[in-house]
Amino acid sequence: MSASSQPAGAGGASFGDSDLADPEHDVAASYALDPASVRALTRRVVSTTGREVPAYTPITGQPLAMVPQSGEADVEEAFARARRAQRAWARTPLAERAAMLLRLHDLVLERQDEIIDLICWESGKARKHAFDEPLHIALTARYYGRTAAQHLGTKRVRGVVPGLTQAEVNRTPKGVVGIIAPWNYPFTMALCDGIPALLAGNAVVIKPDAQTMLSALLGARLLEEAGLPEGLWNVVAGPGRELGTPIIDRSDYVCFTGSTPTGRIIARQCAERLIGCSLELGGKNPMLVLRDADLDRAAEGAVRAVFSNAGQLCVAIERLYVADQVYDRFRDKLVERTRAMTLRPGLEWGSDMGSLISQDQLDTVVAHVDDAVAKGARVLVGGKARPDLGPYFYEPTVLEGVTPSMTCFGEETFGPVVALHRFHDEADAVSRANEGEYGLNASIYSRDTRRARALARQVRCGTVNVNEAFAATFASIEAPMGGMRQSGMGRRQGAEGVLRYTETQSVAVQRLLRFGPAFGMDDKTYAQVMTANLRLLRKVGRA
Ligand code: NAD
Secondary structure, three states: OEEOOOOOOOOOOHHHOOOOOOOOOOOOOOOOOOHHHHHHHHOOEOOOOOOEEEEEOOOOOOEEEEEEOOOHHHHHHHHHHHHHHHHHHHHOOHHHHHHHHHHHHHHHHHOHHHHHHHHHHHHOOOHHHHHHHHHHHHHHHHHHHHHHHHHHOOEEEOOOOOOOEEEEEEEEEOOEEEEEOOOOOHHHHHHOOHHHHHHOOOEEEEEOOHHHHHHHHHHHHHHHHOOOOOOOEEEOOOOHHHHHHHHHHHOOEEEEEOOHHHHHHHHHHHHHHOOEEEEEOOOOEEEEEOOOOOHHHHHHHHHHHHHHHHHOOOOOEEEEEEEHHHHHHHHHHHHHHHHOOEEOOOOOOOOOEOOOOOHHHHHHHHHHHHHHHHOOOEEEEOOOEOOOOOOOOEOOEEEEOOOOOOHHHHOOOOOOEEEEEEEOOHHHHHHHHOOOOOOOEEEEEOOOHHHHHHHHOOOOOOEEEEOOOOHHHHHOOOOOEOOOHHHEEOOEOHHHHHHOOEEEEEEEEEOOOOOOOOOOOOHHHHHHHHHHHHHHHHHOOOO
8 A cells, every 4th residue: 555645735726726814813713715605605604603613624624614503593593584585496496496407517516626625624535536526517517417307307197087086196395304414525525415495495594514505505505506495495504413403303304314323313304393304324345255256356346445535435335245266356356456445635636535624434344443453354555544644544454353342344434444254155245245134225236137137136235236346326416326224314416316305296176976866866876877987997907
């Protein structure tokens, strides 16, 4: 593994370029970011508390910005603004709402350097992993922009009496959607669930994670620049434990992405209010390498899937099951590729993996690896923190000999660590992949894609990628994405990703016939006529 500790350098966009003030004398200043650019973002937080908290960059641990904090009254104000704006937005023609998303697509691609710089500063991830974020948002905005009418237009359905009952289904917005988002993909997670919510005619109140407010606020600014009317996108800031309940208490629907324990709390609160929610939660995602797999391709996919964003990716692979016949060859290729990775802090292209986001994340990774090693696991490559590169750097790590007694066997590490396991037959591999409580993402490598697709149907995960690790499903926006079992409820992306934000309303127009006895018929005769009709409709093949 090669490493270089060159200082963080700006990636060429407005955020890193201007004169830097000294935060020791000016709390609103920053060593890294231009304070005026920062304030242009942070003023978007709905906040009257007068409280601010500092945000730091994991690249160096230095302060980035002071972020205003919201209280319950601010949440109230955010919802009031959202409700006012939503009424007009719901009446705005669908084509106009869709056009706004297509403009967002163009803007995100045009401004990708600025977006990526900010993501790198806030999250410490490698530039190539930050690039995935504007890419995903552009794909999402384009997909929903282009398919608006298909999902949300009024649909004719069969009426009960052919020709005489004309039935149709309308999709009406829920109202105001509350979004609670995590830090790991701060730009993507701030926007990807809100895009279909807006398309469906809703307003949004969003609480991004405290560690990555700026990337989320840049998303808010780009929405405004794409033409989203005022009041439809409202950002509040503060700890989830404090703002979660006030948000849920006022939402008509809640979209949450984060850990499974927090997801349970949110589900309980939504159930109490009888409002819907979608929960995108954790995973312990397996990859199966079958004996006929292209091993170079599988090793490349594994490295990308295990170490993207230093493993802080919900669909990252943490368990590798490899066929006996190819185990040694695959292990050698994986170790060789991992050892060749370049670790470098900063904003430049060329780093294969960046930093973890925080001390908490680093502590979890260290605890998982140390526990595994203490109980007999072998470190094939990596296994060490790298304070020489940055405060939260940890080496990409491959473990062998991980057993059920070790924490990292079944618990999500959410870091750059994978356990290699050997399997003898495929049925056994599938049942081991299905072990545990999670069911988010899986991957199967095989040259026989028919067999791999058949195996995929036996894997209890919301997405399964064949000859890819995670990107094929994640970037196919028409394909729903989410978790089975403890990995979540509901789906983002595809039709489900937008329909969750709507209520269905059925309208039926009845002609001539009425649903009761007519022409002096008694109730018994009416029942007999209806029964004969049902039999007839069954015979002629009518549903
Ligand atoms: P987390 O649950 O601690 O926090 C996520 C968000 O919830 C943050 O905004 C936080 O402030 C808020 N929050 C925390 N406690 C809350 C409460 N009691 N009420 C309301 N909101 C609360 O999760 P995290 O550690 O920040 O994120 C990492 C987790 O997210 C991992 O488990 C990862 O797998 C998961 N994740 C899942 C997906 C997916 O699509 N399935 C995507 C990204 C991350």
